[in-house]
Amino acid sequence: MSKINPTTTLRQPVDLVAHGLAPASDLAVLEKVTARYAVAVTPDMAALIDPDDPDDPIARQFIPSVEELLSQGSERADPIGDHTHSPVTGIVHRYPDRVLFKLVHVCAVYCRFCFRREMVGPGKATALSQGAYDGAINYIRAHSEIWEVILTGGDPLMLSPRRLAEIMADIAAIDHVRIIRIHTRVPVADPARISREMIAALKVGGATTWVALHANHARELTDGARAACAGIIDAGIPMVSQSVLLRGVNDNAGALEALMRAFVECRIKPYYLHHGDLAPGTAHLRSDIATGQTLMRALRGRYSGLCQPAYMLDIPGGHGKSPIGPSYLERAGSNGGDHFVVEDYQGGRHRYPPA
Numbered sequence: 001m002s003k004i005n006p007t008t009t010l011r012q013p014v015d016l017v018a019h020g021l022a023p024a025s026d027l028a029v030l031e032k033v034t035a036r037y038a039v040a041v042t043p044d045m046a047a048l049i050d051p052d053d054p055d056d057p058i059a060r061q062f063i064p065s066v067e068e069l070l071s072q073g074s075e076r077a078d079p080i081g082d083h084t085h086s087p088v089t090g091i092v093h094r095y096p097d098r099v100l101f102k103l104v105h106v107c108a109v110y111c112r113f114c115f116r117r118e119m120v121g122p123g124k125a126t127a128l129s130q131g132a133y134d135g136a137i138n139y140i141r142a143h144s145e146i147w148e149v150i151l152t153g154g155d156p157l158m159l160s161p162r163r164l165a166e167i168m169a170d171i172a173a174i175d176h177v178r179i180i181r182i183h184t185r186v187p188v189a190d191p192a193r194i195s196r197e198m199i200a201a202l203k204v205g206g207a208t209t210w211v212a213l214h215a216n217h218a219r220e221l222t223d224g225a226r227a228a229c230a231g232i233i234d235a236g237i238p239m240v241s242q243s244v245l246l247r248g249v250n251d252n253a254g255a256l257e258a259l260m261r262a263f264v265e266c267r268i269k270p271y272y273l274h275h276g277d278l279a280p281g282t283a284h285l286r287s288d289i290a291t292g293q294t295l296m297r298a299l300r301g302r303y304s305g306l307c308q309p310a311y312m313l314d315i316p317g318g319h320g321k322s323p324i325g326p327s328y329l330e331r332a333g334s335n336g337g338d339h340f341v342v343e344d345y346q347g348g349r350h351r352y353p354p355a
């Protein structure tokens with residue numbers, strides 16, 4: 001296929017075909033996928049795709065595939081149980097000291113593995129009504145145990161800087177909220193949105209802002225993305241990363257190493273490597289836990305501790321996240337274990353006293 005780099009976000013299969021990002025023979029089936037799940041490929045992401053590589057790791061993340069029409073019995077529409085812990089519209093209160101605040105249901109790009117794919121996209125829902133927004137703010141105000149508010153969605157940086165600044169001010173005005181964390185893919189998917197006004201909107205008196213960047217392959221950290229992140233960090237806002245372990249995208253030590261090193265070079269601390277959630281039609285992108293653990297073990301001796309994310313599983317049904325990386329410590333000896341054995345990064349095993 002020969003590719004034409006688009007100037008606007010591609011949302012329809014016919015546009016993907018016209019720009020050489022999908023074969024014309026797939027058009028009918030891709031229209032079926034698009035009728036079910038939102039599609040958006042920004043010019044920045046489209047520019048990264050090599051149409052001659054059938055295994056292109058960027059294409060796998062954003063170009064729809066017929067496999068999305070196949071659901072497995074273990075997959076579910078709400079894989080991490082948001083609904084179970086939603087006391088009012090827009091809020092997920094799963095852990096005592098923090099809430100998710102789901103402001104918008106749209107994203108710059110739609111990831112084919114999205115864990116909220118049944119909830120995000122233009123066809124799914126719209127932004128919170130004023131009444132629902134007020135209800136969510138009132139809920140946060142009424143719960144003094146809430147220390148951290150996590151703005152997520154959808155992607156909160158799809159809001160205008162003016163609206164985002166208003167929301168940040170509303171939240172920061174609540175005395176017990178000390179941290180506002182923003183989960184976003186915009187700095188990589190559409191770095192031009194990270195304008196001076198947007199960065200100004202992220203800063204607010206009365207609370208500390210953190211930004212968590214979602215990226216899964218080192219190629220996503222383009223010069224534009226790096227400049228956008230540098231603008232955020234230079235403004236005094238710390239950043240962490242979130243990635244998803246994805247089959248054919250980053251499920252090998254070289255790809256993960258390059259990604260984590262790129263984050264650290266951008267002053268972004270690798271935070272979480274998520275195991276893929278059981279979202280419908282995503283089995284072809286989900287890796288298995290044994291592979292994830294093997295990769296985490298392989299990477300431990302390969303790069304600095306600064307580059308290590310925690311490998312996390314969101315337990316289906318809304319029970320929260322648990323670290324599922326390999327263990328390096330076990331009890332050994334008589335009487336149920338009278339000492340520990342600890343493993344070093346090369347696989348050597350060493351005895352350690354119990355106290």
Ligand code: SF4
Pocket residue numbers: 106107108109110111113114115116117120153154155185214
């Ligand atoms: S940016 Fe996040 S919420 Fe939006 S489609 Fe991707 S994974 Fe889903």
